[in-house]
Amino acid sequence: MPTPIIIANWKMSLGVSASVKLALSVSHKVIGVKNKEVVLCPSFTSLGRVGEAIAKTSIKLGAQNVFWQEIGAYTGEEAPGTLRELGCQYVIVGHSERRQNIYETDEMVHNKIRVCLQNKLVPIVCVGETYVERQGGYSNDAVFYQLIKALSGLTLSGSRQLIIAYEPVWAIGSGHAEDPIEVGKAFRLIHRTLHDLWPERIIKKHIRIIYGGSVDARNTRRFTQLEFFSGFLVGTSSLKAEEFAGIIKAI
Numbered sequence: 001m002p003t004p005i006i007i008a009n010w011k012m013s014l015g016v017s018a019s020v021k022l023a024l025s026v027s028h029k030v031i032g033v034k035n036k037e038v039v040l041c042p043s044f045t046s047l048g049r050v051g052e053a054i055a056k057t058s059i060k061l062g063a064q065n066v067f068w069q070e071i072g073a074y075t076g077e078e079a080p081g082t083l084r085e086l087g088c089q090y091v092i093v094g095h096s097e098r099r100q101n102i103y104e105t106d107e108m109v110h111n112k113i114r115v116c117l118q119n120k121l122v123p124i125v126c127v128g129e130t131y132v133e134r135q136g137g138y139s140n141d142a143v144f145y146q147l148i149k150a151l152s153g154l155t156l157s158g159s160r161q162l163i164i165a166y167e168p169v170w171a172i173g174s175g176h177a178e179d180p181i182e183v184g185k186a187f188r189l190i191h192r193t194l195h196d197l198w199p200e201r202i203i204k205k206h207i208r209i210i211y212g213g214s215v216d217a218r219n220t221r222r223f224t225q226l227e228f229f230s231g232f233l234v235g236t237s238s239l240k241a242e243e244f245a246g247i248i249k250a251i
């Protein structure tokens with residue numbers, strides 16, 4: 001397995017002080033943890049203070065979004081360079097909550113991934129089927145097309161890294177994680193689809209595949225033996241330091 005990565009997506013759940021407090025608490029609990037990457041993704045307004053709080057630890061900083069242009073008249077958006085300046089190394093792109101609530105399209109997702117790669121930010125690209133797509137038997141098609149539209153035409157070379165987070169939309173925040181057997185099938189589909197875009201040596205060197213959707217400290221181990229498994233994107237369970245540390249230690 002490549003170095004596993006465990007990413008906390010705090011969404012819009014915490015203010016600045018609460019984010020700093022949680023960051024400090026997580027950093028105390030993971031002292032001594034080795035060979036794992038831990039990333040905290042607070043909201044934009046908390047990035048600076050959380051970055052300062054974890055500066056002397058091995059924990060890394062990520063953002064929950066980015067704009068696809070580098071500079072200009074884009075009111076309310078955040079530039080990749082500014083995220084870098086704040087110490088971000090990762091950016092969540094195409095989360096289903098943004099696809100649903102903000103109507104983020106596959107084209108926008110593609111452009112955001114491109115700008116991340118051009119600015120030395122690692123995009124965490126979220127893909128996954130909705131409940132309706134699953135009920136209709138279209139899960140594979142949904143994931144396949146999201147990947148193709150997001151990733152076609154991108155160059156992976158040098159130190160560029162990409163993370164694909166498979167997140168069945170209906171599992172997010174539901175308390176019901178997907179069956180690991182089904183996650184294994186989705187991982188294989190993702191890997192096959194990546195093969196349509198890049199040779200194996202590029203995939204191995206530059207891409208990790210992770211799972212997200214109601215992961216907690218108790219169900220973690222059900223996923224860790226899966227082929228292609230490289231970590232988790234965690235929402236709800238990342239808001240409690242003890243729970244999040246439990247996930248990290250279980251890998």
Ligand code: PEP
Binds near residue numbers: 167173213236237
């Ligand atoms: C997420 O929002 O990316 C997520 C995985 O949330 P949760 O862990 O709450 O399902």
